[in-house]
Amino acid sequence: MDLRQLRYFIAVAEEQNFSRAAERLHMTQPPLSRQMQLLEEEIGVPLFVRGARPLKMTEAGQILYEKAPRVLNEADGLAPLTRQLMRTTRRIVIGFVPSTLYGPLPEVIRAFRKATPGVELSVIEMFSLEQTAALKAARIDIGFGRIRMDDDQLAREVLAEEDLIAALPATHSLASDKTPLPLAALAKETVIVYPGQPRPSYADQQISALRDQALEPHAIHEVMELQTALGLVAAEIGVCLVPRSVAGLRARGVVYRELANVNVTSPIIMSRRQQDRSEANDLFCAVAREFFAAM
Known part of the structure; x- marks a missing residue:
């Protein structure tokens, strides 16, 4: 059974006459009857009382007449539906760790959306480790993450090495000092790291920044989010x-200080x-390279 036969059948059923149906279909009666x-x-049962x-x-x-118009309507809608799907499937989904939103990433998203109004863009917050499985x-x-991980299925590109700075309580004795702060001063404190899970994560980079200088934090307090860390x-x-x-x-209540140590960065x-x-x-990646290069 094909759609053409269904259209012929509907015409005959509605006209209740083969000749009038043939005229309606702009064809002769014999091929219609055939x-x-x-x-x-094909169906195995008669459809008309001869x-x-x-x-x-x-x-x-x-029974067939009840169903046939719906089938044809759905079939007629396939072409525009396919075109619509082609438009909506021109979409891109971006995963990001929260700290990247404080850099150029929002500008990248704005520039991309302005350049490609026909592409749907979605963003999802997720840890670096989660991004690997999601990709x-x-x-x-x-x-967009901060953890270096090797995987043959993924292409990774370091857009920037971002300097780390210290976040101190506004009441801290070192908060008002304007000179760069040595990491050794932080090692005497409880160091709040995030996210605690999943690991490896940016938390490991924070700890490594101290241990790479042969420094061991007085204590480590793990939390899940940047906002929580700053609140503490x-x-x-x-x-x-x-x-x-x-x-x-x-x-509120937080002061940021530059670090005296060089090469304390996060990619x-x-x-x-x-x-x-x-x-x-490709276009999104190109826009990202341009904006992050200016960091």
Whole structure:
């Protein structure tokens, strides 16, 4: 059974006459009658009561007539639906760790959306480790994280090495000093790190920044989010190492200090699937490179 036969059948059923149906379909009667015969043979039951005037449908014909218009309407909508899907599937999903939002990433998103108004863009907050699984499962298209991880299925690109700075309670004795702060001063404090899980994470980078200088924190307090860490800093629970761009977040009760130690950084890493080279993804990555290069 094909759509053409269904259209022929509906015309005959509605006109209740083969001749009028043929005129409506702009064809002659013999091929129309032949198509109805083929349709009945395929279904295995008669659809019309032959000899009835006007032409009547059998019970099977009535059942088919109830369903056929809906099938045709759905079929007629397939082409525009496919075009619509093509438009909506021109979408890109971005995964990001929260700290990257304080850098150029919002500008990248704005610039990309302005350049490609026909592409749907979604963003999902997720840890760096989660981004690896999400990329491989195609839940996201591009990820922005801070952890270096090797995977043959993923292409990773370091967009920037962002300096770390210290976040201190505003009441801390070192808060008002304007000179760069040595890491050794932080090692005497409780260091608040985030996220505690999953690991490895940015928390390990904070701890490594101290241990790379042969420093061991007095104590380590793990939390899950940047905002929580800054809240505990303001509450004088401890101090925290944060990316420089976070200084744009004016958290009440928190003072940011530059570090005296050089090369205390955290990378911003853009990741995508190795074999995924869609036009939208390529463009987004190009825009990201441009903005992050200016950090």
